[in-house]
Amino acid sequence: MSYESARVTEHQSEIQSAVSKVPAVTLGFWIVKVAATTLGETGGDWVTMSLNLGYLVGCAIFTAIFVALVAAQVRSDRFQPVLYWATIVGTTTLGTTVADFADRTLGLGYPGGVALVAALLALSLGAWYASERTVSVQSITTPKAEWFYWVTILFSQTLGTALGDWSADEDLGGLGLGFEIAALVFGAGLVVVAMLYFWTRISRTALFWSAFILTRPLGATLGDLLDKPVSQGGLHLSRLYASAALLLFMTGCVWMFPQRPATKGAPG
Incomplete structure (x- = not known):
C-alpha cells in the first residue's frame, strides 16, 4: 500500500470513528430525547x-457538569450510549437554568429570553458552518466539530426551554396557553416536521435541527405539567421523584431501543 493510500485509509477511519460517537436518528432516538428534555x-x-x-x-453547577461530560464525550474513541445521553441531560438541565436566569434574574422576560437565545443559537450555527462548511451531524469528524455540536445543542435546549415557558406561562410576557395546550402545539409541530421529512425534499439537516429544538419545549411543558403547583395548572408532583421516575424511564428506553452509531448518509 502506498503512503497516500495509507493516509486516505487512516483519514476515513478517523471520520468513521468520530461519526460513530453520534447515535443513529431513529424513532427510539426521539423518544429518549423527549424523556431527556423532560428530565432536564x-x-x-x-x-x-x-x-x-x-x-x-x-x-x-450545571456548567461544570456540562463541560466535564462534553470533554469526556470528545475524548471517547467510540459511541457510548450512556455517556452520550448523560451529556444530553447535561445540556437540558443547563439549558433550563440558563433560560430561567435570563428570563427572571436578568429581567428579560420570556420574549427577551427567546430573542437572546435564538440569536446565540444562530451565532453558534453560523460559526459552525463558517468553520466546517456544514452543520450536519455527519460533519463531526474532529474535536472542534464536536464542541460546535454540543454548544449548538446547548443553545437549542435553552431556546426550547424559553419557548416552552413563553408559550405556557402568563407572567413575564408569556402567551398563557397552559401546559397541556402548549405541549399539544409543540407536539403538532413535530408531526409537521415528520411529514415534511417523509413527503418533501427539504434539507434533512434543517429538519433535524427543527425537530431537535421542538422536542425541548415539548419536554419543558411536560416537565412543568408534572411539578408545577395545581394553582398554576400543574400536577404538583415532587420534582425529585418526578426526576427519578423520568431517569428510570429514560434508562429503560436506552436499554430497550437499539443504540447504534450513525453512519454516513444518515439523517441529520
Whole structure:
C-alpha cells in the first residue's frame, strides 16, 4: 500500500470513528430525547427551586457538569450510549437554568429570553458552518466539530426551554396557553416536521435541527405539567421523584431501543 493510500485509509477511519460517537436518528432516538428534555426541566427546577440554590448557582453547577461530560464525550474513541445521553441531560438541565436566569434574574422576560437565545443559537450555527462548511451531524469528524455540536445543542435546549415557558406561562410576557395546550402545539409541530421529512425534499439537516429544538419545549411543558403547583395548572408532583421516575424511564428506553452509531448518509 502506498503512503497516500495509507493516509486516505487512516483519514476515513478517523471520520468513521468520530461519526460513530453520534447515535443513529431513529424513532427510539426521539423518544429518549423527549424523556431527556423532560428530565432536564424537572431536574433543573429541583436544584434551583426545591433545593433553593437559585439560578446563578444552578448555572454554575450545571456548567461544570456540562463541560466535564462534553470533554469526556470528545475524548471517547467510540459511541457510548450512556455517556452520550448523560451529556444530553447535561445540556437540558443547563439549558433550563440558563433560560430561567435570563428570563427572571436578568429581567428579560420570556420574549427577551427567546430573542437572546435564538440569536446565540444562530451565532453558534453560523460559526459552525463558517468553520466546517456544514452543520450536519455527519460533519463531526474532529474535536472542534464536536464542541460546535454540543454548544449548538446547548443553545437549542435553552431556546426550547424559553419557548416552552413563553408559550405556557402568563407572567413575564408569556402567551398563557397552559401546559397541556402548549405541549399539544409543540407536539403538532413535530408531526409537521415528520411529514415534511417523509413527503418533501427539504434539507434533512434543517429538519433535524427543527425537530431537535421542538422536542425541548415539548419536554419543558411536560416537565412543568408534572411539578408545577395545581394553582398554576400543574400536577404538583415532587420534582425529585418526578426526576427519578423520568431517569428510570429514560434508562429503560436506552436499554430497550437499539443504540447504534450513525453512519454516513444518515439523517441529520
